[in-house]
Amino acid sequence: GAGVSQSPSNKVTEKGKDVELRCDPISGHTALYWYRQRLGQGLEFLIYFQGNSAPDKSGLPSDRFSAERTGESVSTLTIQRTQQEDSAVYLCASSPNTGSNQPQHFGDGTRLSIL
């Protein structure tokens, strides 16, 4: 597609349920990032994927969070046993390659609300 696509755009779920968020990066982009943005706050790094290299998971806040990416395409972020503090917008971004000057292109995010 023309841009980074995220689904669903909104998700409301009960505390304790598992959720899966999806990101379709721009075709050909080898780098993919996940961020969390709580209301009125900055972007919190979660994880990034670069080609076939091992992902950098250093930002995942707990073992309830995991992410996968199939090759250089779709990525899914899974949150197990959701808690109210997981409520946030989850943003995905992709960039063309490892070139340092390549900017990230962001999707519109998934707004997650935990009741």
Place this chain on the structure above:
Amino acid sequence: GQNIDQPTEMTATEGAIVQINCTYQTSGFNGLFWYQQHAGEAPTFLSYNVLDGLEEKGRFSSFLSRSKGYSYLLLKELQMKDSASYLCAVKGGTGFQKLVFGTGTRLLVSP
């Protein structure tokens, strides 16, 4: 690790000039980005610096000093539509590809 500091909020008047500062500490440095984010929207790319000095792009300019761990974004001829959050982000870390954002500076432009 990577640590980035920006002022939380700034106000300015339409037509004026405003400078938003960013200081950072990082293990490994592979460039500094500025993004603009309007409320409820995704961030959009504004500028990139990897070498010391000033990069100018229309009304927006960005400056970097690697030795000081310091950058600023300069916005000239402010317009009401410039009211937004401005995010400083540093690429570094192991592998030099981890992009970490500051908390952002909320800029309010008044008439």
